[in-house]
Amino acid sequence: YFSLITQEAEKHRHYEDENEWSCGSWLEYTVVVVLASVLLLGSLGLTLFWVFQYRGGFAWRENPAKQFNLHPVLMVAGFITFSGFSVLLYRICRCCRRIYVKLLHTVFHALAIPCVAIGFLAVLDSHNLAQPPIPNFYSLHSWIGLVTMGLFAIQFVVGFFSFLILLCCEGATAGFRSALVPIHASFGLTTFMLAIAASVSGLTEKALFSLPDTYSQWIEEGIVINALGVSLIALGILVSFAVRSPTLKAGSKVVWMA
Amino acid sequence: YFSLITQEAEKHRHYEDENEWSCGSWLEYTVVVVLASVLLLGSLGLTLFWVFQYRGGFAWRENPAKQFNLHPVLMVAGFITFSGFSVLLYRICRCCRRIYVKLLHTVFHALAIPCVAIGFLAVLDSHNLAQPPIPNFYSLHSWIGLVTMGLFAIQFVVGFFSFLILLCCEGATAGFRSALVPIHASFGLTTFMLAIAASVSGLTEKALFSLPDTYSQWIEEGIVINALGVSLIALGILVSFAVRSPTLKAGSKVVWMA
Known part of the structure; x- marks a missing residue:
């Protein structure tokens, strides 16, 4: 009889879960996934648009001013x-095996590494090769950026x-x-939020430099820069919501166990 | 017999909780409370130090450049x-009655309102009364600030x-x-994080303006400004940790029920 009650309760709970x-x-899931994808790709697209439309596109050491343009694009791409x-993979992939999600998580972060490294080199070069050279690491932005890179590496x-090597035992x-x-x-x-503060x-x-x-005349480029900042902040709110949401978490609990 | 097991388990759980x-x-509690208090008061103190040591202190409409100095101080004080x-009261006050914590929470936020209002007026005046006047609301900072104020008001x-009026029924x-x-x-x-992004x-x-x-020569004032930014970011990390910490939350669960 006791076992019957338990079974009944179990069935009922299961039914409720599925119903939920x-x-x-599912609405929350769809909204978060679609909105996050639009903002993640959109902010990279907006950075590229800004750099090509208003800042003359890319170059390497032959033109330090244009080499700088690699910095915002690659940092937004990586960070x-x-x-x-x-990060969102753990919320998006609801049916894949845990190990695949982990490997994809690693691959996406591994792809971020060359972006961040070249983006960092680009700003150093553009400072050091400028005439006269521009000092490095004096600004609040650079301090936040250094902490972000350090935390990312750790x-x-x-x-x-x-989570991968220790799987051997x-x-x-x-x-x-x-x-x-x-x-x-x-x-x-925290690293993601620091990246947004750095951006x-x-x-x-x-x-203010360019x-x-x-900027104070509401010119187009200023509005594009502001819109980029606003979409990055919206991403910060959305990603932290997605990571903490009990709904999105509960369903993918299995992939959270490392 | 069943009831005896439950009691035993209950006692055991209780013992474990207390032991924990x-x-x-308690160490986590003390570190968070002390560190948060130091950073909350310290960042306000550092803003005051910056404004009085390097920016000539306060004034009202007779000197718009100095009236501006009220803006960072009052915004840091309020937001x-x-x-x-x-926010931290809900984690700090472990033994007070829930209604007292709620009222203190309201009083502290109510004290923030005049700070934010006068801080906002100060920057508007300092722009509009400058010769020539400085435009308003064109920068990313002002956009973030407006959203923060709106969210705070809502x-x-x-x-x-x-949480207070509806207590009548x-x-x-x-x-x-x-x-x-x-x-x-x-x-x-989110409002707190937006305030940090705005800062x-x-x-x-x-x-860059002043x-x-x-700034790029590593002068003292630049380092003070950067240190202020870093301590605000540290606060963002600490407060979000304190709010989410299961340890700090569990013990004060009673005050979380509205």
Whole structure:
């Protein structure tokens, strides 16, 4: 009799869960996935549009001013678009096997590394090769950016080692790995937020350096820069919502166990 | 017999809970409370130091350039120090009655309102009374700031009405109020994060406007501005940690029910 009640309760709970996922939760899932994809790709597209439409496109060391343009594009690509999709994978992939999601998460972050590295080199070169050279690392933007890069590197190394290499002795490391998951997730979200703070301060710097007299006249380029900043901030709100949402989390609980 | 097992389990759980709170959790609690207080008061102190040491202190309409100085100080006081303590109250006050914590939360946010209002007036005046006048609302900083103020106002009105006025019919509104708590908490943290994004972009603007040639020479004032930005970002990380921490949340669960 007792077992019957339990079975009944189990069935009922299961039914409720499924029912929940057939209406509001699927709507939330769809809205988050579509909106996040639009914003992640849109902000990269807007950065490219800005750089090509108003800043003369790309160059390498022969033209330090244009070499600088690689910096915003590659940093947005690495820290926002690739990293953002990499984080959201754990919410988007509802049916894949956990190990595939993990590997994709690693691949997306690995793709971010060359972006960030070349983006960093581009701004160093554009400062050092300018006539006269521009000093490095004096601004709030550069300080935030350095901390973001450091945290990103630590997260990648610790994550790669703990969640992939340690799988070789799966049983013995299960406790350690599952204890590390919330820490890795928190620091990951922190890195994403720091990247957005770095972007916002960097966009403000660039607007004031490049449009000293015209930014305040509501010119087109200024509005494009502001719109880029606003969409990055919207992404920060949306990604932190998606990562914390109990609805989106519950369904993909299986992939959260490392 | 069944009831005996339950009691035993209950006692055991209770014992574990108490035990848990006597070591790591109290340490976490103390570190968060002390560090947050130092950073909340410290960032306001650093803003005051910056403004008085390097920017000539305060004035009203007779001197628009100095009237501007009220803007960073009052915005940090309202959006960071008062709002930060107001949010953290729910984690700091572990033994007070829920209604007292709620009232203190309201009082701290109410104290933030005149700060934000006068801080906003100060920047408008300092722009409009300058010779020649400086345009308003063209920069990314001003856009972020406007959104932050709007969200703050909505949160205050909705929170005041829902969590205090609706207490008049306590039973009938309990379900609505408890459903609103996580939404109010999420938007509250979002407002705090937006305030930090606004500060970081505002500090960058001010550094480039006021120190166009010397910011890159690592002068003292530039480092003070950067340190202020870094401590605000540290606050963003700490407050979001404190709000989400399961340890700090579990113990004060009672005050979270609205």
